[in-house]
Amino acid sequence: xxxxxxxxxxxxxxxxxxxxxxxxxxxxxxxxxxxxxxxxxxxxxxxxxxxxxxxxxxxxxxxxxxxxxxxxxxxxxxxxxxxxxxxxxxxxxxxxxxxxxxxxxxxxxxxxxxxxxxxxxxxxxxxxxxxxxxxxxxxxxxxxxxxxxxxxxxxxxxxxxxxxxxxxxxxxxxxxxxxxxxxxxxxxxxxxxxxxxxxxxxxxxxxxxxxxxxxxxxxxxxxxxxxxxxxxxxxxxxxxxxxxxxxxxxxxxxxxxxxxxxxxxxxxxxxxxxxxxxxxxxxxxxxxxxxxxxxxxxxxxxxxxxxxxxxxxxxxxxxxxxxxxxxxxxxxxxxxxxxxxxxxxxxxxxxxxxxxxxxxxxxxxxxxxxxxxxxxxxxxxxxxxxxxxxxxxxxxxxxxxxxxxxxxxxxxxxxxxxxxxxxxxxxxxxxxxxxxxxxxxxxxxxxxxxxxxxxxxxxxxxxxxxxxxxxxxxxx
Numbered sequence: 001x002x003x004x005x006x007x008x009x010x011x012x013x014x015x016x017x018x019x020x021x022x023x024x025x026x027x028x029x030x031x032x033x034x035x036x037x038x039x040x041x042x043x044x045x046x047x048x049x050x051x052x053x054x055x056x057x058x059x060x061x062x063x064x065x066x067x068x069x070x071x072x073x074x075x076x077x078x079x080x081x082x083x084x085x086x087x088x089x090x091x092x093x094x095x096x097x098x099x100x101x102x103x104x105x106x107x108x109x110x111x112x113x114x115x116x117x118x119x120x121x122x123x124x125x126x127x128x129x130x131x132x133x134x135x136x137x138x139x140x141x142x143x144x145x146x147x148x149x150x151x152x153x154x155x156x157x158x159x160x161x162x163x164x165x166x167x168x169x170x171x172x173x174x175x176x177x178x179x180x181x182x183x184x185x186x187x188x189x190x191x192x193x194x195x196x197x198x199x200x201x202x203x204x205x206x207x208x209x210x211x212x213x214x215x216x217x218x219x220x221x222x223x224x225x226x227x228x229x230x231x232x233x234x235x236x237x238x239x240x241x242x243x244x245x246x247x248x249x250x251x252x253x254x255x256x257x258x259x260x261x262x263x264x265x266x267x268x269x270x271x272x273x274x275x276x277x278x279x280x281x282x283x284x285x286x287x288x289x290x291x292x293x294x295x296x297x298x299x300x301x302x303x304x305x306x307x308x309x310x311x312x313x314x315x316x317x318x319x320x321x322x323x324x325x326x327x328x329x330x331x332x333x334x335x336x337x338x339x340x341x342x343x344x345x346x347x348x349x350x351x352x353x354x355x356x357x358x359x360x361x362x363x364x365x366x367x368x369x370x371x372x373x374x375x376x377x378x379x380x381x382x383x384x385x386x387x388x389x390x391x392x393x394x395x396x397x398x399x400x401x402x403x404x405x406x407x408x409x410x411x412x413x414x415x416x417x418x419x420x421x422x423x424x425x426x427x428x429x430x431x432x433x434x435x436x437x438x439x440x441x442x443x444x445x446x447x448x449x450x451x452x453x454x455x456x457x458x459x460x461x462x463x464x465x466x467x468x469x470x471x472x473x474x475x476x
Contacts, residue, residue, distance in 0.1 A: 004286050006310045012276035013067035014269075015141040015173075017134075018054030018151030018158055020072030020096075021105035021123075022079045025050070030112040042112050049082050052107060053265075054151035056303075057178075060269030062090045063303035066276060069093040069145070071137045073126045073157045079104035095137045097157075099126055105155055126156030135163045142171045146276025149268055150177045150187070161186045174227075174275055178268045184224060191227045192281070194268050200231050217241040228281055232267060232292070240285045248282055250289040266295040266304055287313065307338035322402040323410045326421070329372065332409060333425060342368035345427035347418040349376045350397050351390045356433075358404065363457045364431040365406035373407050374421055377414040384416065417442045429453045 027046040034041045051059050054072055061068040070087060074080035074096045083104065084094050105123040109116050134157065142148065148168045152158045161177070165187070168175045174191035182202040187193055195203070200213075204220055207213040217229045218241060229241040240248040267288045274284035290312045291304045310331065324332060333343055344367045350357060365371040375398055381390045390397065394412055401410045413421050422430070422443045430447040436456050438444055444454045 004283060004313055006287060006306060006313055007274060007277040007279050009064045009066040009273055009277055009306060012146050012273055012278075013069070013144055014058075014061045014147045014149060014272045014276050015069050015071070015138070015145040016054050016058045016061065016149045016151060016272075017071040017138045017141075017164060018057070018149070018178075019105065019153035019155035020051070020055040020070065020074060020083060020157070021053040021107060021153070021155070022083050023050045023052035023056075024048070024106060024108045025111055026108065027111045030117070040112070040117060042110055042117065044110075049086065051083055051086055053105070053153050053155075054149075054157070055083060055087060056265045057149055057151045057269050058087065058092050059090060060266050060303045061273050062092050063305050064270065064273045064309070065306045066273040067091075069095065069141050071095045071097075071134065071141060073097045073099055073129065073134065073155075075102050075104040076100050077104055079106050095141060097129070097134050097137065099129055102126065123155065127159065129156065129159070131159040131163070135160060135167070138164050139167050142168060142173050145171075145173050146278075147272040148173050148175045149272045150175065150190075151265070151268070152178060152180045154180045158186075162188065165189045176268055176272050176275070178264055184220065187226070188224045189226070190224075192230060192271065192275075193224075193226050193228075194230045194232065194264070194271070196264065197231055197233045197236075200229075213239065214241060214247050217247075218243075230267075230271070230285060230288075232264065238267075238285060238289050238292075240282065242281070248285070250286060263292050263295055266291050270304070270309070305338070307335040310335050311339065321408050323398045326411055326424070329409055329411045330424060333370075333372075336370050341370050342429070343370050343372060343425070343427045344368040344429045344431055345372045345374065345418075345422065345425060346431045346433075347374035347376070347413070347421075349381050349385070349390060350401055351381070351392055353397070353400050358406075360433045360457060361401075361404060361406045364433075365408075367429045367431055367453075367455060370408045371406060372409045372411065372425065372427065373401050374418045375401065375410060375412050377412050380414055380416055419443050419446060422446050426450055427452060429455060431455050431457055433457050 025048040026044045028042045028044040030040040030042045032041050055070060058068040058070040070092055074083065076098050087094050102124045103122050108120040110118040150158055150161055150164060165175050169189060176192045177187045177190045178194050179187055179199060184203050201207060204216040207216060221229050221241060221243060231239045233239060238250040270288040270291045271284045274287055291309055294304045294308060294312055336343060344364055346364050378390055378394050398410045401407050423446060430443055430452060432441045438454045438456060441454055447454055
């Protein structure tokens with residue numbers, strides 16, 4: 001598996017088909033037991049609606065920044081309207097088959113002190129509905145899709161999954177299935193199947209060892225012409241099986257579990273989004289594993305955003321700092337701002353890094369949460385300082401800066417001034433060292449125009465690079 005990276009999801013489009021439902025939450029404190037029965041009394045102080053089931057899958061995909069279209073079955077009722085309104089407000093295109101005489105599947109959970117006390121289900125299976133209209137909606141949505149997700153909760157929406165898989169394969173669209181039940185034959189021909197361990201063992205029997213799990217998984221893949229099998233195993237992580245490849249195991253990443261509701265939705269959402277964005281399956285599983293660790297630390301059906309996922313990937317890999325391209329830096333800054341962090345920017349040649357630089361950069365870092373250091377390219381230094389400079393080439397200067405504790409990100413620029421870079425980064429604080437007024441700092445008008453700050457910090461002139469070079473050349 002190559003170095004783990006979160007792809008750009010903006011151009012990816014995923015079609016989701018399956019059982020949609022509305023998750024309703026009633027929150028409130030409880031301080032006494034009912035005199036009518038030995039049950040707690042909850043004083044409801046807050047109500048909340050969240051899309052659930054296949055709708056939560058679509059919501060997760062949209063949260064990552066990918067395009068999502070949802071095909072499902074709903075009733076002709078208020079719950080269907082609430083679902084559509086919430087989904088479309090996030091940019092999800094909804095194509096619903098309506099069951100005139102049945103309710104939209106709704107699950108009401110009563111929550112107190114972050115604990116679920118009761119769940120009430122309002123549903124009637126849609127098994128008796130005709131499947132042709134649903135299949136037609138899916139067929140229409142396959143145009144331009146990079147992946148199809150079948151989210152099966154055995155509520156009756158996916159009455160003919162074989163027809164959907166066949167249409168997708170004809171269109172060259174990979175099919176990822178989150179299965180339910182003890183029979184996986186309806187999913188024959190799928191690209192990826194993502195059962196949890198309990199669902200997997202309900203089909204193949206109890207697995208007493210890792211070898212047993214792998215052998216039974218490979219036999220199932222061959223029997224049903226499935227391209228890959230991802231078995232989610234709770235605290236034991238995930239196991240990926242692919243034809244002709246050794247199994248891959250991904251250890252669980254959750255540190256604190258509040259609620260596993262929707263964790264399976266998150267896994268298949270990330271998988272499908274990465275695949276639709278052109279990513280490889282092993283990398284997609286690694287990202288899905290990290291995302292699952294994030295979502296189980298949240299209460300109820302929840303989503304993971306692209307900035308959250310990128311931050312978690314950086315922390316998992318010990319990355320997130322150092323030398324970056326301009327494109328990588330812009331993504332890192334987007335993630336930092338999504339977490340409320342304040343961006344500080346400074347620039348210079350940094351040819352011979354000395355104590356003055358170190359002290360100055362430490363002071364600059366104190367002005368915010370993240371410090372960006374923009375470094376002149378070799379060509380731009382020659383234009384400003386003349387031939388013979390720089391003494392150290394760009395790669396070495398950037399490597400030394402990246403090793404300083406105060407510096408988060410180092411980026412190069414080839415223009416005479418950093419102003420084009422400032423226009424893109426739009427830092428909260430622009431810092432310069434030396435004997436300047438704020439208005440003399442290059443880029444100050446740009447930063448002030450959008451409400452940023454400009455600060456001039458003390459710099460030890462006796463330790464300037466030019467002074468040191470002159471002393472060395474003069475033999476002093």
